[in-house]
Amino acid sequence: xxxxxxxxxxxxxxxxxxxxxxxxxxxxxxxxxxxxxxxxxxxxxxxxxxxxxxxxxxxxxxxxxxxxxxxxxxxxxxxxxxxxxxxxxxxxxxxxxxxxxxxxxxxxxxxxxxxxxxxxxxxxxxxxxxxxxxxxxxxxxxxxxxxxxxxxxxxxxxxxxxxxxxxxxxxxxxxxxxxxxxxxxxxxxxxxxxxxxxxxxxxxxxxxxxxxxxxxxxxxxxxxxxxxxxxxxxxxxxxxxxxxxxxxxxxxxxxxxxxxxxxxxxxxxxxxxxxxxxxxxxxxxxxxxxxxxx
Ligand SMILES: *Cc1c(COP(=O)(O)O)cnc(C)c1O
Numbered sequence: 517x518x519x520x521x522x523x524x525x526x527x528x529x530x531x532x533x534x535x536x537x538x539x540x541x542x543x544x545x546x547x548x549x550x551x552x553x554x555x556x557x558x559x560x561x562x563x564x565x566x567x568x569x570x571x572x573x574x575x576x577x578x579x580x581x582x583x584x585x586x587x588x589x590x591x592x593x594x595x596x597x598x599x600x601x602x603x604x605x606x607x608x609x610x611x612x613x614x615x616x617x618x619x620x621x622x623x624x625x626x627x628x629x630x631x632x633x634x635x636x637x638x639x640x641x642x643x644x645x646x647x648x649x650x651x652x653x654x655x656x657x658x659x660x661x662x663x664x665x666x667x668x669x670x671x672x673x674x675x676x677x678x679x680x681x682x683x684x685x686x687x688x689x690x691x692x693x694x695x696x697x698x699x700x701x702x703x704x705x706x707x708x709x710x711x712x713x714x715x716x717x718x719x720x721x722x723x724x725x726x727x728x729x730x731x732x733x734x735x736x737x738x739x740x741x742x743x744x745x746x747x748x749x750x751x752x753x754x755x756x757x758x759x760x761x762x763x764x765x766x767x768x769x770x771x772x773x774x775x776x777x778x779x780x781x782x783x784x785x786x787x788x789x790x791x792x793x794x795x796x797x798x799x800x801x802x803x804x805x806x807x808x809x810x
Contacts, residue, residue, distance in 0.1 A: 518542050518550050518557070519659055523667055523783070526755040531775065534783040535757060536664065536678075539790060545587065547788015548680075548687040549580035552648040554656025556584060564588075564642050570595035570632040571646040573603050574738075576760075576789045579610040581644060582617035590642075591620065595632055598623045609795035647684035649715060654690045661694030664783065668698065677778050680785035681705050681767030682729075685716040687787065692727040700727035701778065703770040705763050706737045730774050735766045738796070740803045744769055760789035761796035 518541045525534045541550050545557075567585050571578060573596045585592035594614070606612060615621065624631055637643045644650070668676055675697055682688050682702040692700040704712040709731040716726055735741060744765035751768050752758055759768070764787075771784070 518545065518554065520663060524755075524757065526757075528751070528754050531782070533755070534781065535755065536660075536783055536785045537757075538660070539758075539786045539788045541788070544791075545580060545583040547576065547580070548657075548660075548785070549577050549648070549788065551656035551660050552577075552653040552686060553580060553584050553644075554659065555652045555654075556642070557587065558655075561588075561642065563639055564590065566591040566593060566641045567644060568593050568595075568635065568637055568641050569644040569646070570628075570635070572596065573599055574606070574610045574792055574795060576610060576762075576792055577644075577646075577648055578619070579614050579617075579791055582614035582619045585619070586617050592618065593620045593622065595622050595624055595628070595635075597628050598625050606795050606798075610792050611795075613791055647686060649684040649686050649719060651719060651721070653686050654693075657687055657690035658694045660785075661691050664691075664695060664698070673781055675699070676781045676783055677701055678783045678785060679767065679771050680787060681763040681770075682712055683763065685712045685727075686719065687785070688727040689716040689719060689724075691785075693724040696725075701730065701771075702727050703730045703732045703767060705732065705735070705766045730770055732766055732770055735769070738762050740796075740800045741765075742803070742807075745800055747772065757786065758790060758793070759786065761793045761800070762789065763787065764789075 521537045521541050523534050523536050525532055538547050538551065567581055567590055569581055578594055582592055603611060635643060664678060677699045678691060678695065679701045680688055682704060683706045685702065688700050688702040709729050712729055713726065735744065747769045748759055748761065748765040
């Protein structure tokens with residue numbers, strides 16, 4: 517079982533930040549993806565021998581599914597859009613590592629949307645939606661919420677703020693559902709604020725309170741921005757913690773910009789994802805070289 521990740525803290529400016537270190541759950545199978553998939557890891561599925569999923573070609577979930585499949589001794593079939601040569605050749609990337617773990621990759625072209633929205637599976641196959649935006653994710657995220665609750669009680673913190681950047685919002689949504697004394701705050705990294713709220717609402721079967729979403733209007737998903745790199749380098753240096761280069765630069769930038777509106781202690785949830793850093797760093801280097809030569 518993967519649980520009870522430690523909580524570190526660091527000071528930046530006048531603020532103390534606590535960090536829930538889900539990046540340390542396990543070397544390979546970690547972060548919020550390990551929490552989302554804990555249900556599959558900790559239960560038995562005697563009829564299952566294959567995972568079916570789909571989505572982006574460098575996705576953190578894809579890599580975590582390849583780890584889960586390995587741990588369970590299952591096959592893993594993953595559908596994605598046709599790959600560019602740069603992506604195919606990418607080294608030390610989620611794609612390369614997932615293929616090394618035995619993932620069977622199927623590239624689809626124009627038919628991708630239609631195919632993935634109407635995927636049918638047989639009884640030996642487990643279908644995991646893009647981003648694991650599904651009710652099974654609640655199991656492991658509830659466990660994470662209980663760890664945070666316990667820590668807050670032990671430290672006499674009646675009400676704290678838990679911050680994390682969102683993709684589908686699955687993690688933020690289930691955390692808020694199980695942290696009713698505390699405030700979960702997030703920001704949209706993929707698509708608009710409205711889209712994030714729509715995604716969270718799609719798994720809100722019992723009308724739970726949604727987390728607070730601070731609007732990110734500026735930064736597009738997985739796109740390098742000079743000022744985001746500056747922010748995350750600064751946070752890496754001060755905290756002595758390595759953060760992910762896709763979600764966390766947006767997360768920290770938005771959090772720091774809105775600090776004065778947040779009252780009370782802040783616990784930042786480290787969602788793992790470090791295996792994707794090498795390939796994202798390459799894109800940042802490319803941006804740097806381009807601006808240096810132009
Ligand atoms: C997947 C991921 C997220 C977003 O998780 P959601 O539950 O889809 O909102 C945030 N940070 C990292 C590092 C991730 O890998």
